[in-house]
Amino acid sequence: MHNKKCLTATLSLIGLLAGPCIAGAAQAGTLQDVQQRGSIRCGVSSDKAGFSYLSDDGHWKGMDVDLCRAVAAATLGDASKVEYVSTSSKNRFTAISSGEIDILSRSTTWTASRDANLGADFTTPWFYDGQGFMTHAEFGISKIEDLDGATFCLSPGTTSEQNLADYFGRKGLNYKSVVIEKSSELYSAFQKGRCDAITNDLTGLAARRTLFANPDDYTILPTIISKEPLGAYVSQGDAQWRDIVTWTAFALMNAEELGVTSANVDQMRDAPVADNPKIARLLGTDGHIGERFGLGNDWAYQAIKQVGNYGEIFANNVGPDTPLKFERGLNRLWTDGGLIYPAPIR
Amino acid sequence: MFVTRRLQNARVLSAVQQGAVLLLVAAVFYWLIHEASVNLDAKGIASGFGFLTDRAGYDITFHLIDYTPNDTYFRAYLVGLLNTLLVSLMSIALATLLGVLLGVCRVSGNWLISRLSYLLVEFLRNVPLVVHLIWWYSLVLALPSVRQAIELFDVAFLSNRGLTIPWASDGSLVGWGLLWLCLGGLLGSLAMGRYLARQPWKGLGPSRWPAILGGAIALPLLCYLISDAHWEWDVPVSHGFSFAGGVALTPELLALWLALSIYSSSYIAEIVRGAIQSVPRGQYEAADALGFRPRKAMAKLIIPQAIYPMIPQITSTYLNIIKNSSLGVVVGFMELVSSTGGTTLNQTGQAIECIALVMATYCVFSLVTSALMNFYNHRVGLRTH
Numbered sequence: 001m002h003n004k005k006c007l008t009a010t011l012s013l014i015g016l017l018a019g020p021c022i023a024g025a026a027q028a029g030t031l032q033d034v035q036q037r038g039s040i041r042c043g044v045s046s047d048k049a050g051f052s053y054l055s056d057d058g059h060w061k062g063m064d065v066d067l068c069r070a071v072a073a074a075t076l077g078d079a080s081k082v083e084y085v086s087t088s089s090k091n092r093f094t095a096i097s098s099g100e101i102d103i104l105s106r107s108t109t110w111t112a113s114r115d116a117n118l119g120a121d122f123t124t125p126w127f128y129d130g131q132g133f134m135t136h137a138e139f140g141i142s143k144i145e146d147l148d149g150a151t152f153c154l155s156p157g158t159t160s161e162q163n164l165a166d167y168f169g170r171k172g173l174n175y176k177s178v179v180i181e182k183s184s185e186l187y188s189a190f191q192k193g194r195c196d197a198i199t200n201d202l203t204g205l206a207a208r209r210t211l212f213a214n215p216d217d218y219t220i221l222p223t224i225i226s227k228e229p230l231g232a233y234v235s236q237g238d239a240q241w242r243d244i245v246t247w248t249a250f251a252l253m254n255a256e257e258l259g260v261t262s263a264n265v266d267q268m269r270d271a272p273v274a275d276n277p278k279i280a281r282l283l284g285t286d287g288h289i290g291e292r293f294g295l296g297n298d299w300a301y302q303a304i305k306q307v308g309n310y311g312e313i314f315a316n317n318v319g320p321d322t323p324l325k326f327e328r329g330l331n332r333l334w335t336d337g338g339l340i341y342p343a344p345i346r
Numbered sequence: 347m348f349v350t351r352r353l354q355n356a357r358v359l360s361a362v363q364q365g366a367v368l369l370l371v372a373a374v375f376y377w378l379i380h381e382a383s384v385n386l387d388a389k390g391i392a393s394g395f396g397f398l399t400d401r402a403g404y405d406i407t408f409h410l411i412d413y414t415p416n417d418t419y420f421r422a423y424l425v426g427l428l429n430t431l432l433v434s435l436m437s438i439a440l441a442t443l444l445g446v447l448l449g450v451c452r453v454s455g456n457w458l459i460s461r462l463s464y465l466l467v468e469f470l471r472n473v474p475l476v477v478h479l480i481w482w483y484s485l486v487l488a489l490p491s492v493r494q495a496i497e498l499f500d501v502a503f504l505s506n507r508g509l510t511i512p513w514a515s516d517g518s519l520v521g522w523g524l525l526w527l528c529l530g531g532l533l534g535s536l537a538m539g540r541y542l543a544r545q546p547w548k549g550l551g552p553s554r555w556p557a558i559l560g561g562a563i564a565l566p567l568l569c570y571l572i573s574d575a576h577w578e579w580d581v582p583v584s585h586g587f588s589f590a591g592g593v594a595l596t597p598e599l600l601a602l603w604l605a606l607s608i609y610s611s612s613y614i615a616e617i618v619r620g621a622i623q624s625v626p627r628g629q630y631e632a633a634d635a636l637g638f639r640p641r642k643a644m645a646k647l648i649i650p651q652a653i654y655p656m657i658p659q660i661t662s663t664y665l666n667i668i669k670n671s672s673l674g675v676v677v678g679f680m681e682l683v684s685s686t687g688g689t690t691l692n693q694t695g696q697a698i699e700c701i702a703l704v705m706a707t708y709c710v711f712s713l714v715t716s717a718l719m720n721f722y723n724h725r726v727g728l729r730t731h
Contacts, residue, residue, distance in 0.1 A: 090692050097389055097695070118695035119389035150587045151407075151507070156684065157692025162403050165415035176407040176588070178598065179689070180678035189678075192487040193506050194597060196587050236389045 030102050030234070030241035031075065031294050039081040042068035043101035046086035047183055049207040050318040050326075051107050051127075060084050063317045064105040067126055067232055067249060070307040071103060074248045074299035079306035089155040090181050093118040096233050103245060104233040107201060109159045119236045123246040126231040128330035128339050130224030131163050132202035134209065137219045139196065144223050150196035151176040153186050160199050163226045183208075201228050203318070203326065210323045244293055251300035253342035254282055255309035257333055262308040269301060282345050289345060300345070310340065382698060395703075397694045398423070404689050406680045408596050419690050426685030427707060433602050433681060434668045434711075440607035441667060442660075445614025452619040455640070463615070470612035475670055478609045483601035483677045492588055501581050503589060508600055510582040513593035530566030537565070598679035602671065610667050617659045621652035653726050661719035665712050672708075682707060 034040050044052035044064055052064040060082075069079040085101050096104040097119030107129070108114075110122040135141050135150075144167075154161045156179045168175050178195055180186040187208050190198045198205065202224055209215045232249070234242050255261070258279050260268050265283070273280040280286035283304075284297035291297055307313065311333075318326040332338025386393050398420040405415050410428045413421055451463035470478075487506050490496060495505035503510045582592030595603075625648050633643035672683040682704055691700040 090688055093692065093695060094697055097391070113693070114695075117391060119386070119391045148586070156689045161405075161689065162693070165403055165405050169415060175405070177405045178407070178596075178678050179680060179684065181675060181688070185676075186678075189487060192484075193491050194487050 030099075030238050031244065034075055034102055038076065039083050040068060040072045040075065040103065041083045041085055041101045043085050043087040043092060043095050043104040043106055044068070045089075045106045045183070046084075048107060048204060049210060050203070050322065050324045051207065052084075052105070061317065063127060063313055064107060064232075066307050066313045066317065067105045067245075068103055070252055070303040071245055071248045073302040073306040074251075075244060075295055077296065077298075077302050079303075088181050089183075090157045093120055093233075096120045096235055099235055102234070102241070105231075107204065107230045108233055109201075110229045110231060111159060114233075120233040121236050121238075121242050123232045123234060123242060124249050125229035125339075126249055127203070127229075129201040129203050129228040129230050131160050131199060131226040131228060132205055132224050133197050133199050133221040134190075134205045134218050135197040135221065136193070137217050141197075141219070141221070144221060144225070145171070145173065147175070147197055148173045149175070151178060151194070153177075153190045153195035153198040154179045155183060155186060155200065156181055158200070159226065159228065160201070164199055167225045187212075201230070203324075206326070207318075207324055240294060244295065247293065247345070248299070248303055249310075250342040251282060251303060251345060252307070252313065253310045253333070253340050254278075254345055255300070255304045256311040256340075257335060257342065258282065260304055260309060261312055262305055265301060265304045278344075278346075287346075386698075391695055393696070393699065395699055397696050397699070400694070402690065402693075404693070406685060408599060408680060419686075419694070422690060423682075423686045423703065426680060426682040429674075429679065429685075430668070430671050430681040430707075431711075433599060433606070433671050433674065433679065436603050437606035437610065437667050437671065438664050440603070441610040441614055441663070444607060444611035445663075446618055448611060448615035449618025449622070450644075452615060453622050467612045467615050470608060471616070473609075475605065475609050476673060476676060478605040479601060479673055479676055482604045483597065486597040486600050492584060495584065495589075501579075502592075503582060503584070506597065507588055508594050508596040510589045510592045510594045512579045512581045512591075530568065534563075534565035596679070598674065598677045601677050602674045602679050606667055606670055606673075610663055610670075613663050613666075614660060617656055617663065618652070620659075621656040622648060624655055625651045654723070657719055657723040657726070661716060661723075664715055664719065668711050668715065669708060 042065070044060070044062075047053055048062065048064075051062040052060065053062055055061045065082075065084070068082050068084075072081045073079040085095065087095050087101070087104070087106060092104055092106055092108065093114070095101050104120065105126075107127065109129075110125060114120065115122055133144060133147070135147070139146075141147060152164060152175055154164065154177050161177075161179070164175065164177075178189060180189060187198070189195060191212065200208075202220070205220055209218055209220070212218060232245055234245055255265075258276070260279060260282065268276075268279050269283045269285060271279075273286045277286060281289065283301045284290050284299065288297060290299040293299065296302075308316065314326075314328065314331065315321065318324045320327070328336075328338060330339045332340065334341040383393055399418050401415075402417055402419045402422040403415050404422070406413055406422060406425050406429075408429060409425045410432060411421075411425060413425045448463050448467055451459050452467065454460045454463070486508065489504060489506045492503075492505050492507055495503040495507075495510075497503060501512050580591045582589040582594075588594070622644075629647060629651065630643065633647045638647065671681055674681040675684045675688065678684065686700050687704040691697055694700070
């Protein structure tokens with residue numbers, strides 16, 4: 001009797017262990033999964049103002065969030081069909097490579113080692129950033145060299161952690177580090193004076209500073225020490241899904257370039273094809289590009305209509321009229337001398 | 347004959363059943379591993395432990411052995427492992443001290459002392475460990491900044507960068523001095539061991555404490571004096587952003603140490619109380635009848651008898667301390683889970699290998715602790731002959 005109970009217990013334990021693996025093994029393409037589920041699971045950072053955060057009225061907002069909303073509009077016809085999953089800098093790649101989320105849209109830098117090692121594929125840069133430094137204003141520090149011997153607050157598993165080691169090592173400067181996973185804890189440790197400086201993507205620092213009680217007590221140094229092309233990752237080995245996310249981003253950038261906004265997109269779509277064939281191809285009134293991606297022909301129309309073009313997304317979330325007051329800088333269109341150079345839709 | 351055959355049948359049957367279950371378990375594990383490696387291959391993630399020899403490229407501020415970002419992931423693993431060991435040992439020592447004190451106070455005849463200790467124990471063990479940890483961390487960070495650090499006797503500094511204390515300057519202790527000290531300690535404890543082994547366990551007779559303390563302190567000192575080692579203190583001084591010289595117990599280490607020790611001491615206190623109360627009343631009465639004063643009876647008769655039932659439970663508390671030290675990740679103390687299970691995992695993407703390494707290490711720590719405690723248990727066990 002006792003033995004039998006033991007046997008049953010052992011077998012159920014094995015079942016418990018094996019169950020999720022079997023479920024995980026049966027994986028179709030992400031697009032089919034998303035369409036079947038009726039929603040997109042989007043991995044975000046949850047507390048980065050202007051990029052992905054919960055607003056006071058309980059809605060997800062930000063540039064990274066808008067990319068997921070645009071993909072939901074393009075694939076499901078409804079920008080609100082997104083389930084947001086909070087990820088940390090540490091667990092984000094495990095989440096995307098295991099298929100727990102469909103898109104990792106969390107201001108993540110595109111690097112060779114991540115593309116090669118981590119079981120994830122990068123789509124396209126969504127925001128060009130660089131690594132900067134913030135210190136306590138009372139120190140009166142004006143350049144990075146003054147931070148020799150300082151203690152830095154760092155997020156684990158970020159490019160900032162490695163860039164800092166490289167940069168300080170090369171310059172022969174010393175530093176100490178405090179590595180805390182949860183960014184709210186990290187910034188609070190910095191404010192309490194545990195660290196002399198904090199280093200991260202420049203926009204991340206600026207976004208955080210707006211949330212501090214006394215933003216003027218902290219200075220952001222003018223120097224940046226790295227290139228940080230930020231954008232979305234998808235799980236490795238699903239070319240169709242990667243195309244969809246990449247081209248949704250390009251569609252929004254092309255829309256800005258062609259002057260298509262959420263306000264005038266209906267009017268543009270109703271205009272005769274011959275008036276502007278580029279716009280007609282983008283909005284799906286000419287050609288079958290959407291269908292070739294496995295979507296409706298109105299994929300880009302839905303994304304622009306419901307979320308806005310790249311310029312609108314930038315202005316709504318981080319632009320001069322928001323608390324962050326970012327200039328477009330590197331993120332201007334190539335036609336204005338910036339780096340936003342979307343591949344053509346044709 | 348019939349009975350033997352039935353018995354044999356039952357045995358055969360049971361062997362077959364157990365064999366089948368074992369095979370099934372092995373098959374499932376094989377399948378899991380196979381499936382994982384196929385999936386990893388498909389995602390282009392290399393498996394294996396080859397990454398351990400690559401350059402780590404990230405910094406660990408608190409290290410017991412030399413470490414720079416140019417060292418390998420394996421070195422980073424060792425640094426994390428030693429940090430885990432350090433904080434565990436420090437916490438085990440402090441928790442035992444506080445726990446025994448609280449536990450003895452709990453059974454004290456003094457109403458006020460026993461009530462106060464009761465309240466303290468209940469309060470400490472009913473607050474989750476993470477809350478203890480965050481509380482201590484916030485408290486340390488609320489200390490004054492480096493420039494306004496609290497000076498302790500002009501040699502140590504307490505600030506929001508932790509406790510900076512004087513330490514032997516480079517080369518003096520770490521070289522010959524440490525070796526001689528260790529040798530002295532070893533000789534001292536060996537001598538004490540032999541001396542104690544000759545003593546029958548009876549709890550009476552002359553106190554052994556002077557002998558033990560003498561062996562542990564005098565012998566290393568003697569060794570140190572006859573050696574050519576020299577000891578120079580490196581006293582910290584305020585310099586730039588922090589202190590130069592000395593050794594800093596970082597806020598993360600301090601918070602983790604205090605939280606782990608104080609939280610676990612409440613469990614040890616309860617174990618000590620339970621064990622003391624499990625000694626039969628008759629023993630108290632016997633001590634009384636023999637004319638022992640209560641304090642002497644406690645020290646000579648009751649506590650020695652209470653040690654035996656304490657050991658298994660204290661062992662599991664020690665194991666919990668070791669495992670709970672992984673909460674260092676919350677405040678950013680770079681122990682095993684933060685280094686190998688955190689940044690290394692993240693940079694290399696070798697999730698399965700890193701987690702397996704961390705799990706195996708904890709397993710070894712726990713088994714070694716259990717073995718040591720079992721050995722001690724065997725030594726102090728009541729001799730019935």
